[in-house]
Amino acid sequence: MTDVIIIGAGPAGCTAAKTLAQTGYSVILLEKNKLPRYKSCSGQIIKKTADLIREYFGEDIPQSVTCAPALNKGMVFTNRFGKEFVFEQNGYNVWRNNFDMWLCEKAAACGAKILEEQTVVSCRSTEDAVDIEMAGKNRYKARYVIDCEGAVGTVKRKLLNKKDRSIITFQTFNKGSVDLDHHYFYAFLQPELSQYDSWLNVKDNNIVIGVAVKDQQNIDMYYNRFVDYLSKKYFLKIQQQLKTDKWLMPLVDNKHSIECGVGRVLFAGETAGFLNPMGEGISSAVESGYCAARAVMSCFETPASLLSKYEESIQPLRDYMKRQWEFVSKLNGFR
Ligand SMILES: Cc1cc2nc3c(=O)[nH]c(=O)nc-3n(C[C@H](O)[C@H](O)[C@H](O)COP(=O)(O)OP(=O)(O)OC[C@H]3O[C@@H](n4cnc5c(N)ncnc54)[C@H](O)[C@@H]3O)c2cc1C
Known part of the structure; x- marks a missing residue:
């Protein structure tokens, strides 16, 4: 029995794994691909992400994970009528495989066990644990699961029996x-x-x-x-x-919803539905991974309050995403 199993070695999963492992919980992170894994991404690290990484990982993003030009000066946004808006803000330009591998190594250094080429097929919450079914013959059992399988995962869809948009x-x-x-x-x-x-x-x-x-x-x-x-x-x-x-x-639009979890399984990152307009999602993956880990830590012996604790802690992130959406809609002339 592991304390917490985390599905997916993206920014949400690595942040959750590091946060829990450094506090002494036993953590296994299961990643379906061989590491470092490929993730399609523009690799733009906005200031908010860099600040969160500094706060949760205690370090600045290293130069070794950046690509040229390493400095990102912001975003130029052309709205649906062809009008241009420039948003200046310093950030980084990274290769995602290197950046995510660096996060993964930080989690491993804190004691998280990282297992690659391990595909989770489904999770089932029982009264006191979660049974985890794998694509191979392995089986795992954990007190809690944090599902960070991104937009391509299927575990959440099976749990909620619904298709993502x-x-x-x-x-x-x-x-x-x-x-x-x-x-x-x-x-x-x-x-x-x-x-x-x-x-x-x-x-x-x-x-x-x-x-x-x-x-x-x-x-x-x-x-x-x-x-x-x-x-x-x-x-x-x-x-x-x-x-x-x-x-x-x-698909982030005004019908988009955030889903926090079910039973002893919490969703974080894109699995929960976190993504800002124009596809910026690393900051919310890191933040929701951290909030999910903190919720598990504070409700470890009181699972009944897990979901409400997590929902409460990610409310500011939801509000931020909503404000971002409203801002872009306004610039774009949408209602
Ligand atoms: C084209 C594109 C460009 C983007 N550009 C940016 C950008 O510039 N800046 C930005 O901030 N965001 C960007 N994003 C969004 C960003 O990539 C995501 O929001 C972010 O990666 C989400 O992190 P995550 O940890 O939730 O999931 P992911 O990074 O997707 O990680 C999920 C992990 O789970 C693994 N996994 C999936 N299913 C299973 C399973 N069943 N068992 C085990 N492991 C599993 C996957 O292999 C993967 O490693 C972009 C996205 C796309 C598609």
Whole structure:
């Protein structure tokens, strides 16, 4: 019997694992992929994330996980009418596999046992524990589970017996040139360019171009239109496409809800539904992972109050997400 099992070695899972392990709880973190694992991401670490990492991990994000340009100066946001807004704020530009691996190593150094290539299939809460079914022959039992499996996981969907509302992201990494400052992340909300948002950023001389769509069959159409737009407006020239990736992201709109958990299983990060508009989710993953761990610690012997304790502690995060959504809606002319 382990005190707490955590599903998923992303920022939510690693933060929860570190927080619990450093206080002396026995912690196993189960990750379905081989580490360091790949995660499709723009790798923009906003100031809020950097501050949280400093607070919870006691260190600044190291240079070794950054890519060029290491400094991110903020975001340039073009609304649905083509009007541009610049938000200046210093942050970092990282490769997610390196950043998440660094978080993972910090959790391991505090005593969390990290097990890779371990896919959780389902969880079942009993009166005093959670039974965890794995894809292989292993079985685990824990007093509590923190489910941080991101947007691609299925454990939460099985527990709640419902489908998440998601969008599909598609990105390409390219050799080439573009007449934009590489220190900024550029997001575009014109409806003719995507079904949610489209974006451009630069990582180690790769020009990354992405679109988010609701229907898979629309990827090519929106992507080609976006490339055409960038070519005309910012003189984008692609010499060679190096790689592509496709992922899922929670669909954040005014119908979006946050789900905290069920029984002895708490949800954190994208699994709970935390994601800010334009796809910034690392800060809320770190914060909700921390809150979930603290809730388990304070309710370890009183499981009946676990969910309400967690809900109470993540209320400020929910409010922040709502304010972000309202802000973007206003800039965009939505009601
Ligand atoms: C294209 C794109 C660009 C983005 N850009 C940014 C950005 O620039 N800045 C930002 O802040 N956010 C960005 N985000 C959002 C950010 O990546 C996520 O919000 C963040 O990774 C969520 O962290 P998490 O810990 O909840 O989940 P994840 O990071 O997704 O981690 C979940 C982990 O769980 C594992 N897992 C899943 N299922 C199982 C299972 N059954 N058993 C065991 N392990 C499992 C996965 O392999 C994974 O390692 C972007 C997202 C996308 C798709």
